[in-house]
Amino acid sequence: MAVVYLLLDVSGSTVRHGFHQRAAQALPAVVDRIERARGDQAWLGMVTYADQAALLIPLTRVTGLHHLPVPRPGGFSSLAAGLRMLASCTAHDTDQLAADGFATPRPIVVIVADGLPTDRDTDVLAARASLDADVHALLPDHVPALAAAGLRATLHRHGPDHLPDLVETLL
Template sequence: MIDEFPAAPTAAEIFPIYLVADTSGSTVRNDFHAGWLRALPELVYLVEEHGDAGRVCVLTFATDAVVRVPLTAPARLTMLPATVPGGVTSLAAGLRRLADTVAADRAQFEADGITVRAPRVLVLMDGLPTDATPELLLARAALDAVLGTAPPHLAVPAGADDLALAGLRMTVHRIADADPAEVAAGMVGAARSALSDPSGCAVSR
C-alpha cells in the first residue's frame, strides 16, 4: 500500500530499482517463497539507503506477471505485498511486463522534467523458467531495448544449470536454499551487489 497523504521525497534525479520475484507454485519448495517474503522489507530498505533519488518497484511473475508496487519512494510505502505461490515459472511474462513498466516509468518522469538514471533490475527465481526458448529470447530482447547495456541481476539457487542460465545474459548470484533465513540473506546479498556494481555479466559464487 502507498501512503497518498505525506508528500513523497523530491529529487531532480531518480534511481529506479526493480525487484522482480518468481512466485510460481514451485517456490514453495526449499523455502524460496518464505525467504522472499522475509527478504522484501530488507530489500526495500536497501533502496531507501539511496536517499531521495531511490525508487522501488515490485513485480512478481508466475503464469502471468503483476506489478505489486508501482515505482515509488520507499518512504511512501505503508504495507508490502503478501504474495501467494501458484502457476508456472514464466520468466518471459515477467520480462515483458518489466520492459513495459520501465518504459512507462521513464516516459512519465522525463515528461515531468526529472532525470532518470539507468535502472537496476534484480530478478529472484527459484530455478529455470518454463518458457519456450524463442518466447524467452523475444522477451529478453524487449527488455534490452529499454535497459540499454546494463544487464539485469539474477538471484537463483545453487542447483540451477550454468549453461541454461548463461543464455539469459544476466549477472548471476547463487543463493542458498536451506531455510527461509538463508534464502533471504542470499537475496539481500544479491541486491547489495546489484546496487553497487551493475556492470558485466559475471557469475558470482
C-alpha cells in the same frame, strides 16, 4: 538516483524448501537497504510471475513504501510473461520520470527465481530482448549457468535471503 525493479518468481514450486517464505521475508530489508543507500532518490517496483505476470508494486519512491504486499504462490513459471510486463513498466516509468523532470538512470532489474522457467527458450529470449535494463539474476546452484546465459544477466548464486545484500551492492 536509483531505479530498482524486482522480478520475483511466485510459481507453485517456490513453496518447496521455503523459497517463497524467505523471499517474502527479505522484501522489507530490501526496501530498508535501498532507502539507507539512496534515500528519497531511490525508486522500487516489483513484478511477480507464475502463469501470468502481475505488477505488485508500481514504481514508487522507497520512502513512500509503508506496506509491502505479500505475493501468493501458485502456477507455472512464465519468466517470459514477467520480462514482457517489466519491459513495458520500465519504458513507461522511464518516460514518466523524465516528464516529471528527473534524471533517468538505466534501471536495475533483479530476477529472483527458484529454478528454470516453464516457457520455451525462444519466448524468454524474445522477452529479454525487449527489456532495456541492467539485469541481475539471483538463482540457486542447481540452475545451470548455460541455461541462464540468454538472459544477458549477471548471475548471482544465492538464495532469496541474500537479496537485500545483493541489492545494496548494486546501488
